[in-house]
Each structure stands twice: as C-alpha cells, then as structure tokens.
Amino acid sequence: MACNRTRTIPAMLADGALRQPRRFLAERHVGGCPDCAAALEALQAARTMLRTKLPFHRAPPNLASRIGAALPREAPPVPLRRWFPTQALGGGLVGALAGIALTFVVLHAPSRTDPVVQDVIDSHVRSLLAEHLMDVPTSDQHTVKPWLSARLDVSPPVRDLAELGFPLLGGRLDYVDGHKSAAVVYRHAKHIINLFAWAATGAAAGADTGFSETAHQGFNVVTWRRDGIAYHAVSDLEADQLAAFARLVSGGN
Amino acid sequence: MPQDDRKRRFELLALPHLDAAYNLARWLAGNPADAEDIVQDAYLRAYRYLDSFNGGEFRVWLLSIVRNSFLDWVRENRSARLLFQAEPPAETDETLWGHPPRDPEAMLLDSIDSQTLERLMLRLPLEYREVLLLREVEDLSYKEIAAITATPTGTVMSRLSRARLALRKSWLDTHKMEVPHGL
Numbered sequence: 001m002a003c004n005r006t007r008t009i010p011a012m013l014a015d016g017a018l019r020q021p022r023r024f025l026a027e028r029h030v031g032g033c034p035d036c037a038a039a040l041e042a043l044q045a046a047r048t049m050l051r052t053k054l055p056f057h058r059a060p061p062n063l064a065s066r067i068g069a070a071l072p073r074e075a076p077p078v079p080l081r082r083w084f085p086t087q088a089l090g091g092g093l094v095g096a097l098a099g100i101a102l103t104f105v106v107l108h109a110p111s112r113t114d115p116v117v118q119d120v121i122d123s124h125v126r127s128l129l130a131e132h133l134m135d136v137p138t139s140d141q142h143t144v145k146p147w148l149s150a151r152l153d154v155s156p157p158v159r160d161l162a163e164l165g166f167p168l169l170g171g172r173l174d175y176v177d178g179h180k181s182a183a184v185v186y187r188h189a190k191h192i193i194n195l196f197a198w199a200a201t202g203a204a205a206g207a208d209t210g211f212s213e214t215a216h217q218g219f220n221v222v223t224w225r226r227d228g229i230a231y232h233a234v235s236d237l238e239a240d241q242l243a244a245f246a247r248l249v250s251g252g253n
Numbered sequence: 254m255p256q257d258d259r260k261r262r263f264e265l266l267a268l269p270h271l272d273a274a275y276n277l278a279r280w281l282a283g284n285p286a287d288a289e290d291i292v293q294d295a296y297l298r299a300y301r302y303l304d305s306f307n308g309g310e311f312r313v314w315l316l317s318i319v320r321n322s323f324l325d326w327v328r329e330n331r332s333a334r335l336l337f338q339a340e341p342p343a344e345t346d347e348t349l350w351g352h353p354p355r356d357p358e359a360m361l362l363d364s365i366d367s368q369t370l371e372r373l374m375l376r377l378p379l380e381y382r383e384v385l386l387l388r389e390v391e392d393l394s395y396k397e398i399a400a401i402t403a404t405p406t407g408t409v410m411s412r413l414s415r416a417r418l419a420l421r422k423s424w425l426d427t428h429k430m431e432v433p434h435g436l
Contacts, residue, residue: 050385
C-alpha cells in the first residue's frame with residue numbers, strides 16, 4: 001500500500017474507516033513508514049486533546065423538563081417534509097407511503113402494535129438505558145447457555161456469531177409479557193441486539209413458524225418460533241440485517 | 254392514551270441524547286441561550302416527525318435535526334453570509350504532518366489549556382468546527398457525518414482533513430507566540 005502526501009492512510013486508520021483486509025495492509029504500511037506513523041500519532045494525540053480538554057457542554061438541568069412541557073401541545077405528526085435522507089426508496093414514494101401510513105394511524109388510533117412487540121421493545125430500550133444489559137457479560141457461549149438454562153424452563157441456543165459480524169456480548173434474565181425470558185445480547189457494529197427467548201405457550205406452541213418482521217417506533221423486531229421456543233430479536237439495526245441475524249442465530253439459512 | 258404512549262417512547266429514545274444535542278448546538282451557535290432554543294426546536298421537530306425515523310442510529314437522526322434547526326435559526330437571526338464562509342484553500346504543506354518535532358509536540362498538546370483550545374475552536378470556520386465535533390467528540394463515522402451534514406462522504410473526509418490541519422496550525426501559531434514569554 002503506497003502512501004501519499006495528504007496522508008489519507010493514517011487518517012482512515014485513526015477514524016476506523018478501514019475494514020479487513022485493508023486495515024491490515026494499512027497497519028503494515030504505517031509500521032514501516034515513519035512519516036505515516038508520526039501522522040497517526042499526531043492524529044491520536046489531537047483526538048485525546050479534544051476529548052479531554054475541549055469543554056463538553058452538558059444540557060442545563062431544566063432543558064429536559066422544558067422540552068417535556070412543550071411536547072403535549074404539539075399537534076399529532078404530519079410528516080410531509082423529509083428531514084433525513086431515506087435509504088431504500090425514492091423520496092416521492094416514501095412521502096406517499098408515509099401519507100397513507102399516517103392516514104391509517106390517524107383513522108385507527110390507537111395503533112395496532114402487537115402488545116408483545118411493544119413489550120420486547122420496552123425491554124430492549126430499558127436494557128440500554130438502565131445499563132443493565134447483561135447479567136453474564138461474556139462472549140463465551142459455553143458460559144452464557146448454562147447460566148440461562150439454570151434459571152429458565154427453556155434452553156435457548158446461544159451462538160457466538162463474531163465471525164459473521166454479530167459478536168456475542170452476554171446474557172441476562174428479563175421479564176417480558178408475563179414470561180421469564182432469556183435475553184441474549186449481540187452486537188453488530190454499534191448496534192445492540194437483544195434476542196428474547198421464552199417457552200412458547202398456547203395451542204400452536206409446538207409448531208415452528210417462519211420469520212415475521214415488524215418495525216415500530218424506530219426499532220425493528222423479528223419474531224419466530226422454533227422447537228417450542230418463542231423468539232423476538234429487537235434492535236435499531238436495519239431490517240434486512242436484523243432478518244439476516246435472525247436466520248443465522250436460529251441456525252437456518 | 255396513544256399520545257401519552259408516543260410521548261413516553263419519544264422521551265426514551267431522545268432524552269439520552271440531550272447532552273449530545275445541546276453540545277452540538279452550543280458549539281454551533283456559540284452561546285447557551287440560543288443553544289437551548291435550538292435544541293428545544295429540534296426536539297419538537299423530532300417529536301413531530303418521529304414516524305419518519307426509519308431505523309438506524311437515533312442520535313444521528315436527531316443530530317441532523319439539531320443541525321437543521323440551527324440553520325433555520327441562523328437564517329432567521331443572522332446574515333446567511335456568516336454561515337457559508339468559503340472554505341480556506343486546502344493545505345497540502347507536507348511539513349505540517351510529515352516531519353513534526355515529535356517530543357515537543359506532545360508537550361505542546363499537554364500544555365494547551367481548555368480555554369485556549371475553546372478559543373481556537375471557535376475561531377475555525379463553522380464547517381470545520383462541526384466536522385471535528387462530530388468525528389472526534391461524538392465518534393461518528395464518515396458515513397454518519399455525511400448523513401448529518403447532507404454532504405458526500407468524500408467531502409466529509411477532505412473537510413475533516415483540512416479541519417485537523419487548520420486546528421493544528423492554529424495551535425502551533427499560538428505556541429510560537431507564547432513561547433518567547435515563557436522562556
């Protein structure tokens with residue numbers, strides 16, 4: 001890998017912008033190029049300086065309540081203007097769909113979200129906010145699985161999918177929709193995935209189902225049932241990636 | 254009540270990022286009172302358009318709205334010229350990165366105090382300040398910064414590179430001016 005005068009290699013290394021194998025090649029280059037090594041060191045020193053010395057302005061204590069007080073007076077949503085580049089579809093179509101979806105929401109309020117989906121999203125958000133993400137914080141599947149099995153009436157499969165981009169972070173006990181539930185925690189890039197698993201109940205409890213995808217309030221949820229266990233995967237990860245995760249973790253293809 | 258439910262969900266999603274939103278607004282606007290107004294406006298907008306949030310990182314979506322609120326605030330309150338300063342010509346001076354006096358530089362970085370650094374940051378063009386904050390303080394990726402600033406990723410990279418050079422140059426200049434008094 002050749003360097004140039006603008007020193008993009010150290011910058012991309014410092015910014016974590018390279019994936020393997022390019023990162024390896026870049027690191028090898030910097031290891032043998034004093035100029036790039038010096039540039040990388042300078043970038044890291046500057047970052048440390050900004051993080052430690054630049055004043056971070058925390059929101060004044062009354063701002064949250066000021067915003068909270070202003071919220072209920074706001075009219076219900078009318079998203080005619082796009083605030084963010086939509087990823088998958090053309091803007092016009094999205095706008096049209098959003099309009100239809102909104103009409104639906106307005107006509108059919110309260111929304112028809114499955115209460116179980118609502119509950120797993122709540123648990124997911126709570127786990128992130130309360131910083132109680134894991135009871136057993138380990139990437140060792142042979143530790144997480146017996147820990148969960150000892151405390152639950154089901155033994156959900158626990159797989160470390162690090163090589164596939166979904167490292168296992170750990171597990172915890174949760175309580176969802178009136179069930180004791182296993183919550184197995186995975187990560188993909190910066191996104192946390194909570195995989196909830198509990199013993200399926202009801203007439204069709206023993207029947208396997210396919211993967212069903214729902215999006216609600218900015219979270220994606222994939223639901224399926226296999227071998228008598230009900231699974232809910234929740235994350236702010238993009239829908240197709242979460243669907244891929246669900247297929248990987250359930251052992252299917 | 255669906256409206257209460259919606260509000261609670263919004264608060265769960267958005268309030269954890271209040272400090273990040275305020276810090277960005279504070280650095281862009283330069284003073285606390287305007288930063289508060291900008292953040293409040295951004296949160297009300299985010300609440301109104303919550304249904305158009307299509308997954309991904311909520312902080313990124315929220316910061317893009319904070320930025321929009323800031324731009325509107327500028328349009329309403331100030332001359333637009335202030336905002337769209339031409340970017341200074343690219344510094345391609347090899348000596349800025351290539352052959353630094355390494356030990357003195359580390360000492361120099363250590364010797365910079367918060368006040369000086371704040372002053373240097375506030376003197377940078379707005380685009381530079383913004384990209385440095387989003388990258389170095391908020392730890393966002395090129396792609397996320399591109400989404401927030403509505404700028405192509407390549408432009409984010411070159412702007413970041415120029416911003417770093419500009420900041421470095423300004424503290425080297427500060428140092429040159431201060432050293433004679435210190436010795």
